[in-house]
Amino acid sequence: xxxxxxxxxxxxxxxxxxxxxxxxxxxxxxxxxxxxxxxxxxxxxxxxxxxxxxxxxxxxxxxxxxxxxxxxxxxxxxxxxxxxxxxxxxxxxxxxxxxxxxxxxxxxxxxxxxxxxxxxxxxxxxxxxxxxxxxxxxxxxxxxxxxxxxxxxxxxxxxxxxxxxxxxxxxxxxxxxxxxxxxxxxxxxxxxxxxxxxxxxxxxxxxxxxxxxxxxxxxxxxxxxxxxxxxxxxxxxxxxxxxxxxxxxxxxxxxxxxxxxxxxxxxxxxxxxxxxxxxxxxxxxxxxxxxxxxxxxxxxxxxxxxxxxxxxxxxxxxxxxxxxxxxxxxxxxxxxxxxxxxxxxxxxxxxxxxxxxxxxxxxxxxxxxxxxxxxxxxxxxxxxxxxxxxxxxxxxxxxxxxxxxxxxxxxx
Numbered sequence: 001x002x003x004x005x006x007x008x009x010x011x012x013x014x015x016x017x018x019x020x021x022x023x024x025x026x027x028x029x030x031x032x033x034x035x036x037x038x039x040x041x042x043x044x045x046x047x048x049x050x051x052x053x054x055x056x057x058x059x060x061x062x063x064x065x066x067x068x069x070x071x072x073x074x075x076x077x078x079x080x081x082x083x084x085x086x087x088x089x090x091x092x093x094x095x096x097x098x099x100x101x102x103x104x105x106x107x108x109x110x111x112x113x114x115x116x117x118x119x120x121x122x123x124x125x126x127x128x129x130x131x132x133x134x135x136x137x138x139x140x141x142x143x144x145x146x147x148x149x150x151x152x153x154x155x156x157x158x159x160x161x162x163x164x165x166x167x168x169x170x171x172x173x174x175x176x177x178x179x180x181x182x183x184x185x186x187x188x189x190x191x192x193x194x195x196x197x198x199x200x201x202x203x204x205x206x207x208x209x210x211x212x213x214x215x216x217x218x219x220x221x222x223x224x225x226x227x228x229x230x231x232x233x234x235x236x237x238x239x240x241x242x243x244x245x246x247x248x249x250x251x252x253x254x255x256x257x258x259x260x261x262x263x264x265x266x267x268x269x270x271x272x273x274x275x276x277x278x279x280x281x282x283x284x285x286x287x288x289x290x291x292x293x294x295x296x297x298x299x300x301x302x303x304x305x306x307x308x309x310x311x312x313x314x315x316x317x318x319x320x321x322x323x324x325x326x327x328x329x330x331x332x333x334x335x336x337x338x339x340x341x342x343x344x345x346x347x348x349x350x351x352x353x354x355x356x357x358x359x360x361x362x363x364x365x366x367x368x369x370x371x372x373x374x375x376x377x378x379x380x381x382x383x384x385x386x387x388x389x390x391x392x393x394x395x396x397x398x399x400x401x402x403x404x405x406x407x408x409x410x411x412x
Contacts, residue, residue, distance in 0.1 A: 002083035002107060002368050003029030004059075006076065008067050008097055009089030010040035011193065012305040012349045013111065013150070016357025017088055018044050019347040020395060022053040022060065027365050030059035032080045034073075035089070038064040047348050067093035073100035082106060084367055086360045088150075091115040091196055095130055102134070102143055107367050109360050111150030113241045115196070120280060121203020124213050125244035131377065138377040145377040149363045151336075151355040152178055152257075152317055153242035155392065158385035159319040159334035159399070160246055162410060165385075167332050167403070168323035171253045174246055175320040179260040181230040182313030182340045182351060186302055188268050191352040194298040198278045201269065206239045208247035208255040219266055225258070228400070228407060229337045230316045235260045245379035253323075272297060308350040311340035315351050333402040334410065346396070355397065362391040386411075 005021050005028050007014055014033065021031045033041040041062035048054060065076050067089045077085065077100060087097045087110040094114035101108035114130040116122070122129050131147055138145045148154055156176045164171045180191065190197040205216040221237040240257035247255045272278050277293045284290055318335025336355070343354035363380075366372035371387050380388075389399045389410055399410040 004082040006082040010035035012353030013357040020361035034063040034065040070099045107144040109146040135377040142375040157380035163321035171323040173254040184307040189302040311350040
C-alpha cells in the first residue's frame with residue numbers, strides 16, 4: 001500500500017486536490033504541497049484548516065520547489081518520503097516531474113499533456129511526442145504513471161470506457177462535450193491559466209475521423225447541443241488531449257472534442273490573436289525590451305483563482321458515445337453536472353477547478369489501495385472505470401447516464 005502525497009502546483013486545481021487529499025488523509029497519509037511560491041502553498045493549507053477539511057490528524061506541509069528542476073523535485077520526494085506525486089502545475093512541468101518520479105520510483109499522475117513552452121500544437125498524437133516515449137522506462141522501473149487524470153482528459157476517458165463496456169458490442173463514435181454555463185462576472189477572464197488556455201486554441205483543431213487525423217481551424221465547426229440541466233449550448237470542435245489517447249485505444253471510432261464558447265469570448269480571442277498578442281514568440285518593444293506577448297496578456301487578465309467567490313451557475317461535461325449492440329444502433333450520454341457555488345463553499349475554488357482537482361485524488365486513492373497501482377504508464381481509458389467512478393460518486397463528482405430520455409446513476 002502506497003501512502004503520503006506530494007502535490008505539485010498551487011493554483012485553483014491544486015487547492016481542490018489538497019482539500020480532497022485532506023478529506024481522505026486516512027487513506028492517503030501525509031500531504032505535502034510544493035510550488036515556486038511557498039506562500040501560495042501556505043494559503044492553501046490555511047484554507048484547509050479554515051474549512052476543517054482534515055479528516056484525521058496528520059502532516060500538512062508547504063514547500064518551495066521549481067517544478068522544472070528534476071533534481072530539486074527528486075530531492076523533495078526523498079526528503080518527504082512521499083510515494084504518490086500529483087502534478088497539477090503547468091503542463092510545462094510534466095516531463096521534469098515525471099523524470100523525478102522515475103528517478104525515485106514513486107507513482108506519478110498529471111491532468112494534461114506535456115507542452116514545450118516554445119512549441120504550439122505539435123504533430124498528433126500529442127502523447128507520442130513526450131509521454132509515451134517514456135512508457136518502457138516506467139515499465140522497466142515499475143513506476144505507475146497515470147496520464148491525464150483530471151476531468152477532461154481523465155474522467156471523460158473513463159466515461160468512454162464505461163459506455164463501450166456496458167452498453168455496446170462495437171463503438172463507432174465518441175464525442176466529448178464540455179460546457180461551462182456559469183458566469184464569473186468579469187468583463188473577460190479565462191477559467192484556468194490564460195497562457196495554457198489560449199495555447200489550446202491558437203493551433204490546429206485535430207480530430208480522429210474515418211480512421212485518420214483530420215484538421216480544422218478553431219471555431220470552424222460548431223453545433224448546438226441539448227444537454228442535461230444546462231439545456232441548449234453552442235460548442236465548437238476543438239483540439240484536446242483525450243482525443244490523442246482515445247483514438248489509439250478505439251481506432252475504429254470517430255473521436256471529437258467539443259467546448260462551449262460564448263460570442264464574447266470568441267470576439268476577444270479573435271482580436272487578440274489577429275493582433276499577435278497570443279504569440280508565444282518573443283518580440284522587442286520600441287525601448288529594446290524583449291517580451292512574450294502571450295505572457296503580457298496573461299499578466300493583465302484576472303488570476304483564475306480570483307474568480308471563485310463570485311462564480312455562479314453549473315458545468316456539464318460528458319461523452320456522447322454511439323455504437324452497436326446486438327445488431328442495433330445505440331447511443332448513451334455519460335456525464336457530470338457540477339455547481340460553481342457549491343464548489344466554492346466546500347473548498348474555496350470554482351467549478352472548473354473542482355472538476356479538474358477531484359479526479360487525481362480519486363486516482364491517488366486507487367493507487368494507495370493497489371487497484372490502480374499498475375507499475376507502468378497508462379491512460380485512463382486503459383483502466384477499469386468502475387472503482388474510479390465509485391470513488392468520484394463518494395467524493396463530489398457523481399456520474400449520470402442518459403439512455404434515450406431516461407437519466408439514471410451509472411451503476412443503477
